[in-house]
Amino acid sequence: MATDIQDQKVATDSNDDTVSITFTHKGVSHTFDFTTNATISDLSEEFENELSIPRSNQKIMISKVGLLKVPFKDPELLLTAIADKKITLTGSTAEEAGSMAKAAEHASRRATRRSRPMQKVSAYKTRDPKREQEESQYTFTTLRPLPYLPNPEKSLQFLQKLKDDAGIKAAMRKHKFTVPLLTEMNPIEHTQSNAEGTTRTLGLNRNQGEVIELRLRTDAYDGYRDYKTIRKTLCHELAHNVWGPHDRNFWDLCKQIEKEVATADWKSGGQTVGSEEYYEGGHSEEDEVHDHGGWTGGEFVLGTSSAGGSESTGQAPTQGMSRSEVLAKAAEERRKNATGQQEDTKKQEAGQYP
Known part of the structure; x- marks a missing residue:
C-alpha cells in the first residue's frame, strides 16, 4: 500500500519487517512500503x-548510486540498501507518451512540408x-x-486577339459563324480622296463571310487603331454574313451582336499586344465608314450585292465564286484602287480638280 507524505524519511518497523521508500515524482513526494526482502524490480513494478508509468518509461535517479533504468544491471538490488537515499522518478504515463508521440509526429510532418519547395497553386477550371x-x-x-507592310507579326497578334476575344467568341458561337479568312487591309488602298473630302473604309465582308478584311493600321503606318473601334467594325462585318444591304434587318442584327460582345467581354482596361497600346490616328471618324454597304461617300463607293457580299460599284458581284476567286478579285480591286488614287493625285497636281 502506498501513502503520500510531505517529508522524505526512512521508517523501519522491526515487528512488521517492512521498509519505506520515499521518492519524488513531478515535484510531489510519495512513500511506498515494502517487505525487507523487496528489490529494485519490485519498486519498478509498483511505479x-x-x-501508470510503463517500466520502459521509468528513469530512477538515486543519490550516490546514479541513474537506473529497466532492464536493471542488478535487478536483485535490495531496497534496504537505498532506503536512506534521495530518490527521484521521472517518466511519462502511457497516455502522456502517446500524446507526445502524436505531437512529435505532427511536428515532423509540418517540418517536412516546410522543407519542400513551394508549389504554385493554380485555379481549377471546369x-x-x-x-x-x-x-x-x-x-x-x-x-x-499583309506581309509587305511593316511588322506583320504585330498585325497577326492583333488578329489573334480579335479571334480570342471573349465577346467575339461568344457571338460567333451563338450565331454559328465560321469565317475562313480574317485579314487586314492596306489603308492606302481603301482611302479615297476627292473634292468632297476623304473616305476611309474600316472593313469589308466578301462573299457572305468568305473573307473579312479589317483596317488595323493608322494611315501613316506608325501604329494601330483603337481596339474597340476595330472590334465594333468586326461586329458590323459579321452581321453581313446574314444580311447584305444596310436595312432594318441588318442593323437589328448588328446591334444585337455588338451587345452580345460587350456583355460577354469580361475583360477590362486597355487592349494591348506586346507592350504597345493600340491607338487611333489623328483623323476624324466622320470620314470613316465600315463598308459602304448602302452608304455613300465619295466617287468610289462600295455597295452590297443582294447575296450579302460587299463589292465595288460597277464591278462583277462575288456571289457563287470560290474562295480563291474571291481572294484574286480582292487583290485586283486593291490594285485598281491604288492606280485610281495615283491618277487622282496626278490630276490634282495638274490643277484639274479645284
Missing part, C-alpha cells in the same frame, strides 16, 4: 501499478467539352496579315 468544340468550329479558320 507501474500505482502511477472544362466544357461542348463549348470547346463549338469554339473550335465557329471561329476564324485562318489569320493573315
Whole structure:
C-alpha cells in the first residue's frame, strides 16, 4: 500500500519487517512500503501499478548510486540498501507518451512540408467539352496579315486577339459563324480622296463571310487603331454574313451582336499586344465608314450585292465564286484602287480638280 507524505524519511518497523521508500515524482513526494526482502524490480513494478508509468518509461535517479533504468544491471538490488537515499522518478504515463508521440509526429510532418519547395497553386477550371468544340468550329479558320507592310507579326497578334476575344467568341458561337479568312487591309488602298473630302473604309465582308478584311493600321503606318473601334467594325462585318444591304434587318442584327460582345467581354482596361497600346490616328471618324454597304461617300463607293457580299460599284458581284476567286478579285480591286488614287493625285497636281 502506498501513502503520500510531505517529508522524505526512512521508517523501519522491526515487528512488521517492512521498509519505506520515499521518492519524488513531478515535484510531489510519495512513500511506498515494502517487505525487507523487496528489490529494485519490485519498486519498478509498483511505479507501474500505482502511477501508470510503463517500466520502459521509468528513469530512477538515486543519490550516490546514479541513474537506473529497466532492464536493471542488478535487478536483485535490495531496497534496504537505498532506503536512506534521495530518490527521484521521472517518466511519462502511457497516455502522456502517446500524446507526445502524436505531437512529435505532427511536428515532423509540418517540418517536412516546410522543407519542400513551394508549389504554385493554380485555379481549377471546369472544362466544357461542348463549348470547346463549338469554339473550335465557329471561329476564324485562318489569320493573315499583309506581309509587305511593316511588322506583320504585330498585325497577326492583333488578329489573334480579335479571334480570342471573349465577346467575339461568344457571338460567333451563338450565331454559328465560321469565317475562313480574317485579314487586314492596306489603308492606302481603301482611302479615297476627292473634292468632297476623304473616305476611309474600316472593313469589308466578301462573299457572305468568305473573307473579312479589317483596317488595323493608322494611315501613316506608325501604329494601330483603337481596339474597340476595330472590334465594333468586326461586329458590323459579321452581321453581313446574314444580311447584305444596310436595312432594318441588318442593323437589328448588328446591334444585337455588338451587345452580345460587350456583355460577354469580361475583360477590362486597355487592349494591348506586346507592350504597345493600340491607338487611333489623328483623323476624324466622320470620314470613316465600315463598308459602304448602302452608304455613300465619295466617287468610289462600295455597295452590297443582294447575296450579302460587299463589292465595288460597277464591278462583277462575288456571289457563287470560290474562295480563291474571291481572294484574286480582292487583290485586283486593291490594285485598281491604288492606280485610281495615283491618277487622282496626278490630276490634282495638274490643277484639274479645284
